[in-house]
Amino acid sequence: MTQNLQFDFLADKKKNTLTIRREFLAGRQLVWDCYTKSELLDQWFAPKPLTTKTKSMDFREGGHWHYAMVEPNGTEYWGLTEYQKIKPIDYYTALDAFSNAEGEINEDLPRAEWLVTFTDKNENALVETIVTYKSLSDLEQVIQMGMEQGMKATLEKLDELLLTINK
Numbered sequence: 001m002t003q004n005l006q007f008d009f010l011a012d013k014k015k016n017t018l019t020i021r022r023e024f025l026a027g028r029q030l031v032w033d034c035y036t037k038s039e040l041l042d043q044w045f046a047p048k049p050l051t052t053k054t055k056s057m058d059f060r061e062g063g064h065w066h067y068a069m070v071e072p073n074g075t076e077y078w079g080l081t082e083y084q085k086i087k088p089i090d091y092y093t094a095l096d097a098f099s100n101a102e103g104e105i106n107e108d109l110p111r112a113e114w115l116v117t118f119t120d121k122n123e124n125a126l127v128e129t130i131v132t133y134k135s136l137s138d139l140e141q142v143i144q145m146g147m148e149q150g151m152k153a154t155l156e157k158l159d160e161l162l163l164t165i166n167k
Helices: 028-036 136-144 147-165
Strands: 007-012 017-024 051-057 064-070 076-087 091-099 112-121 124-133
Touching (some): 017 136, 028 124
Antiparallel strands (some): 112 124
16 A cells, blocks of 8 residues: 655755655644654654654643654654744744753754644645755755655654554
8 A cells, every 4th residue: 555645855045944845644733742742753753763752741832842762772852842822723832942851952953943834735744844944064964864755754654653543
């Protein structure tokens, strides 16, 4: 069963942005929940074979998500997402950063603004994520770090989760 789901990964080096568009075989409310509830994020938000664990999450304007992506050997990569604007099941904006286990931002790695929009595409949901970096070098650094491959693999895990909960 191969689905021909939309996946676009576009880099705009003039605007220092990445635009990721991805279609999912589920309704918008369910996909929104998968992006905004820690118990669901923990099941998909990391490329295989990594897993995700939430240290704390407060999904509201001014709130945050502090989490780690964990390798099978136990190595942890921490991140901090700070939510700015939220319009339920339509969009949210956030500042995203690499951090440590205490939530202190790693200033040596790129920080980005995320605009994540949820729309209907027939009976499916389409998620568009626009990631804006401060500089071209920050954009190029995350591309070199494997952002496209990581996002593709991570979103495939969301596909698998949706198949199990969307019955």
